[in-house]
Amino acid sequence: MAAAARAALPRPHLPLPSSTLRTPSISFTPSSVPGPRSGGGAATTAAAAAPLHQQVTTGRLGDVIEAQQFDRAALNEIFEVAREMEAVEQGSHGAPSRVLEGFLMATLFYEPSTRTRLSFEAAMRRLGGEVLTTENAREFSSAAKGETLEDTIRTVEGYSDIIVLRHFESGAARRAADTANIPVINAGDGPGQHPTQALLDVYTIKREIGTLDGIKLGLVGDLANGRTVRSLAYLIAKYKDIKIYFVSPDVVKMKDDIKDYLNSQGVQWEESSDLLEVASKCDVIYQTRIQKERFGERIDLYEAARGKYIVDKKVLDVLPKHAVIMHPLPRLDEITVDVDSDPRAAYFRQAKNGLYIRMALLKLLLVGH
Amino acid sequence: MAAAARAALPRPHLPLPSSTLRTPSISFTPSSVPGPRSGGGAATTAAAAAPLHQQVTTGRLGDVIEAQQFDRAALNEIFEVAREMEAVEQGSHGAPSRVLEGFLMATLFYEPSTRTRLSFEAAMRRLGGEVLTTENAREFSSAAKGETLEDTIRTVEGYSDIIVLRHFESGAARRAADTANIPVINAGDGPGQHPTQALLDVYTIKREIGTLDGIKLGLVGDLANGRTVRSLAYLIAKYKDIKIYFVSPDVVKMKDDIKDYLNSQGVQWEESSDLLEVASKCDVIYQTRIQKERFGERIDLYEAARGKYIVDKKVLDVLPKHAVIMHPLPRLDEITVDVDSDPRAAYFRQAKNGLYIRMALLKLLLVGH
Amino acid sequence: MAAAARAALPRPHLPLPSSTLRTPSISFTPSSVPGPRSGGGAATTAAAAAPLHQQVTTGRLGDVIEAQQFDRAALNEIFEVAREMEAVEQGSHGAPSRVLEGFLMATLFYEPSTRTRLSFEAAMRRLGGEVLTTENAREFSSAAKGETLEDTIRTVEGYSDIIVLRHFESGAARRAADTANIPVINAGDGPGQHPTQALLDVYTIKREIGTLDGIKLGLVGDLANGRTVRSLAYLIAKYKDIKIYFVSPDVVKMKDDIKDYLNSQGVQWEESSDLLEVASKCDVIYQTRIQKERFGERIDLYEAARGKYIVDKKVLDVLPKHAVIMHPLPRLDEITVDVDSDPRAAYFRQAKNGLYIRMALLKLLLVGH
Secondary structure, X not given: OOHHHHHOOOOOOOOOOHHHHOOOOOOEOOOOOOOXXXXXXXXXXXXXXXXXXXOOOOOOOOOEOOHHHEXXXXXXXXXXHHHHHHHHHHOOOOXXXXXXXXXXXXXXXXXXXXXXXXXXXXXXXXXXXXXXXXOOHHHHOHHHHOOOHHHHHHHHOOOOOEEEEEEOOOOHXXXXXXXXXXXXXXXXXXXOOOHHHHHHHHHHHHHHHOOOOOOEEEEEOOOOOOHHHHHHHHHHOOOOOOEEEEEOOHHHOOOHHHHHHHHHOOOEEEEOOOHHHHHOOOOEEEEOOOOHHHOOOOHHHHHHHHOOOOEOHHHHHHOOOOOEEEXXXXXXXXXXHHHOOOOOEOHHHHHHHHHHHHHHHHHHHHOOO | OOHHHHHOOOOXXXXXXXXXXXXXXXXXXXXXXXXXXXXXXXXXXOOOOHHHOOOEOOOOOOOXXXXXXXXXXXXXXXXXXXXXXXXXXXXXXXXXXXXXXXXXXXXXXXXXXHHHHHHHHHHHHHOOOEEEEEOOHHHHOHHHHOOOHHHHHHHHOOOOOEEEEEEOOOOHHHHHHHHOOOOEEEEEEOOOOOHHXXXXXXXXXXXXXXXXXXXXXXXXXXXXXXXXXXXXXXXXXXXXXXXXEEEOOHHHOOOHHHHHHHHHXXXXXXXXXXXXXXXXXXOEEEEOOOOHHHOOOOHHHHXXXXXXXXXXXXXXXXXXXXXXXXXXXXXXXXXXXXXXXXXXXXXXXHHHHHHHHHHHHHXXXXXXX | OOXXXXXXXXXXXXXXXXXXXOOOOOOEOOOOOOOOXXXXXXXXXXXOOHHHOOOOOOOOOOOEOOHHHEOHHHHHHHHHHHHHHHHHHHOOOOOOOOOOOOOEEEEEEOOOOHHHHHHHHHHHHHOOOEEEEEOOHHHHOHHHHOOOHHHHHHHHOOOOOEEEEEEOOOOHHHHHHHHOOOOEEXXXXXXXXXXXXXXXXXXXXXXXXXXXXXXXXXXXXXXXXOHHHHHHHHHHOOOOOOEEEEEOOHHHOOOHHHHHHHHHOOOEEEEOOOHHHHHOOOOEEEEOOOOHHHOOOOHHHHHHHHOOOOEOHHHHHHOOOOOEEEOOOOOOOOEOHHHOOOOOXXXXXXXXXXXXXXXXXHHHHHOOO
């Protein structure tokens, strides 16, 4: 939401009546986090990291752009509302929620992401809201004629009450939010951020394990390119007594910027090449897909990397009874299908939590707590 | 719907409250039918046909996968509810039905089929339900990254109450139903089944002629490749004193498996090359499109076949007053447009019946009779 | 809507109950306008123009096909309802309108136009109606198998209450309306008409300036190919004491058919190559994009044309305080972005007016005033 829009009331031509524009009760704090492409090597702290990435400024209420915009209190509030959403969803048949009745969400997707789009649209509908869908805005919209994202946003905000944007360029969500007079949710902007994924990951840990303080977390797979594990490492650092194990092929190791950030926050971490040993000590094993598209023509490197750390029955054998296995999906064979029937396989419940988190955000942004 | 889901109550993480999971009052019986690609030649009976295709087992309640899963009582119940749906649809303006209020249908289409998709979505909305649409899941979804259909289903079932699946692989609907904890409707799986088309065809005959027992049916056009006429031949065999005439170019004649099945059921059939003579004796002429894509490079064979049996004014001249002409659509020139204005041209009413049949199935699967 | 449908009541198989088929209170008059491709040179008047284009006949109630079907009284009524729609839209949160509850609109788009589609779908939903979407009917539908538009319409009308058609062929909307038993709205048919754009343009002038009689209008940019400016010139001629200035590069000058028409209506017009001088005298500057696709391989001509008349700060400096700048969007650089923050930049409000105009049309066509 553009700052000017919040400052100047009453505003002509503003789509929302002022009553619906009250600031949601989510608290946000200025913060920073190394960007996903900020590369390794130099020791950076959160405070010093500004040159490497966009500094988040205060007062950006009303949009969801980056995982790091949320402090611990904000996270707790979102998770509380998400928990309430489970009851709303389960009670929806016959007597659906009318919380967002009369609100219209535009899903403006410049690259396809069926899973994310469907979960946002389901979230809106489970709360009684309506949806305008653009499944492939890049090819089908005025963008093809050279219209700027800003102009598209100015048009679409006239037709809707909230915009969910998926874009191929890092920073696009921030540009959209700076333009729009209605809330914008970042549903992934290229190699940049995917904050609702990060939120649902942390919520899943809390929901499955019961706590976030004190947990031991094994991050497995492609730690260099996966924005998921990078955002998760960042967010989890807001909690106490965290221990993180990085388990990944050498070519896709966690980069130094995140390690430095964890150091600055007093989070313990270590690297390991023994998945079984790590699994025996963890509350959460977070497996990720090795992304073939990152290897270009080096298919040999990809093939070597993808087979190295597989979550299978042997991992289940050593994994504590209370622990869970997570995965952002889609998965290929980095978790074998015989793991699915184990109660500790949490990845489909994790996907479902995406629905609750998105319901919570839509409610908080559109009508407040 | 996965058997495990029905067996084990209460279930954690199950999307539907148990009250909505009560078994719909559709009765299903174990049965079998030759598959559409089972090829000709060998004499097979229903009982012996198992090696040629998937045997339908008992207890598959709650999904619509194959035309042959329905016995005569189930068909009657569906048709009764479909008839009620005509009134529901006509009374929808201003005071729409709330029968499926709060229910969410996901249309997961791996190949495009606008007609089928729109009729399912209209059906859901005419009953007060909501829709999540995926128009081109093959290209746009995680499938492109290698995700299995089963994993996609496990995710999508978390966002919706019923899945309507269109897929390019025969058997995909069965796999989806075996995975899902919510009902699955097969909206066509490749060369396999398209059961809602078969149901609307039989419903149309009943609705137009008034009865199914004793009818005389002329199946015209591409009888070798059309799953429509094959399914129709199978379903109509459940009724008494049926007579079927096959009228088709030699290259696309009805295959022996269906003929053998009709023999085993005591259904009379004969082949004819005289469309006018057949039309003069029938209650229903069911015309089909010669599918160019089945002829590969033999355009000459296609051209010869497509022009051979055309439904035109001459057919109308000999067709009994009470009889009707049907077609699954789209049609090219196998029915001339001057036939459209004749009251016996039933094909657009037939398409409309697809709406009522799909409304009936959605109601039966989601809330019961 | 097909004439037969209106004539013969009661009708079997008609989707709408007769109560909803009452003639909307929009009055239409027979009229004519030179078509956008009718070419220049010969002097044509409205009365003599018939050979160059389709003559609009009387009695075509219930469809929106061409800008010229509306007389001044009809325009006034639409604008009055559009104004009411502003309040409906702003009051929609929490207590949304139920004016079109239970009505289903099918957006049948044979070529993509995200802006137009979203505004129609938003309009339907702001009035409590529901939507069936086809974003790319050309590639995804039965059209690919050779089905005629007429057959597609006959099917889709069975699933919906109103069809919004975007097509690549001029005249397609008229053919659809002649076929359908439900209202059809033309959302652009190729080089033909885009009547809702024309309506929103005229509505925007009235809304921004307060009057239509007596206004001075500068049409800038591609006047040869833009159906927008052609339709606008036609519609504005229905009002009194209009003065139009044409400002365009030589290669895309306004064609003689429109000039002749304006002459026949007593509308004053002149051509100018001095944008600043025109801007200093106008109430409305209507800028348009030079369409690269019209120049084929003559990129040099395109580049020369596109940079010639830019609306920038210098134009703002001479533009009267009460005047406004309009643009049908998308814009490239023919209006510089530093103009956006000026209160006289009306183009995003203009886009928003498209919502109100479409709400008004949907209401008028489906339930009347």
